Amino acid sequence: xxxxxxxxxxxxxxxxxxxxxxxxxxxxxxxxxxxxxxxxxxxxxxxxxxxxxxxxxxxxxxxxxxxxxxxxxxxxxxxxxxxxxxxxxxxxxxxxxxxxxxxxxxxxxxx
Amino acid sequence: xxxxxxxxxxxxxxxxxxxxxxxxxxxxxxxxxxxxxxxxxxxxxxxxxxxxxxxxxxxxxxxxxxxxxxxxxxxxxxxxxxxxxxxxxxxxxxxxxxxxxxxxxxxxxxx
Numbered sequence: 312x313x314x315x316x317x318x319x320x321x322x323x324x325x326x327x328x329x330x331x332x333x334x335x336x337x338x339x340x341x342x343x344x345x346x347x348x349x350x351x352x353x354x355x356x357x358x359x360x361x362x363x364x365x366x367x368x369x370x371x372x373x374x375x376x377x378x379x380x381x382x383x384x385x386x387x388x389x390x391x392x393x394x395x396x397x398x399x400x401x402x403x404x405x406x407x408x409x410x411x412x413x414x415x416x417x418x419x420x421x422x
Numbered sequence: 423x424x425x426x427x428x429x430x431x432x433x434x435x436x437x438x439x440x441x442x443x444x445x446x447x448x449x450x451x452x453x454x455x456x457x458x459x460x461x462x463x464x465x466x467x468x469x470x471x472x473x474x475x476x477x478x479x480x481x482x483x484x485x486x487x488x489x490x491x492x493x494x495x496x497x498x499x500x501x502x503x504x505x506x507x508x509x510x511x512x513x514x515x516x517x518x519x520x521x522x523x524x525x526x527x528x529x530x531x532x533x
Contacts, residue, residue, distance in 0.1 A: 312491040319500040389430040
């Protein structure tokens with residue numbers, strides 16, 4: 312019988328760095344949980360990925376920035392978006408007062 | 423700039439059937455939201471899928487049953503599991519008093 316785990320659990324008391332946890336990994340898809348506690352991307356550090364990423368903020372609050380836009384996107388719990396390959400983005404802010412829990416689904420879109 | 427939507431939103435007041443909403447669909451992956459309001463699989467109706475499914479209960483409460491086990495799995499918000507291809511399963515119960523919101527990621531695992 313499949314094992315059930317909880318995506319809100321197993322978060323360390325101390326979180327000096329963002330926490331990345333691999334949930335599924337194979338040739339088609341990579342599903343990971345990311346926990347941020349006030350963490351943000353370094354200034355001028357842009358993610359430029361060669362694959363699409365679908366991301367859902369399960370808990371918390373965050374701001375995503377995109378290099379092609381002067382406007383940032385504030386995210387609250389339940390917000391999701393699809394970040395296409397080579398859409399440069401960074402995490403401009405996460406709420407320092409709580410754990411922001413992301414679910415990210417990475418996949419290589421072919422054709 | 424990527425469009426942001428909320429996975430907890432856009433749920434109709436009346437929900438005679440479970441609501442399936444496609445979020446991402448391509449050759450690699452199919453991501454969908456499912457909203458259940460007391461819905462369950464018909465008796466003796468088992469899902470027998472030819473692909474793996476990773477499922478997360480974002481909100482609500484549910485019970486999954488598996489044909490290979492006499493024990494059912496009670497799920498609460500944040501619980502997730504991987505249902506391998508051909509692992510026969512059904513939704514035995516969802517909370518009739520609230521919306522249970524599932525995120526399902528379907529993918530074809532290739533060796």
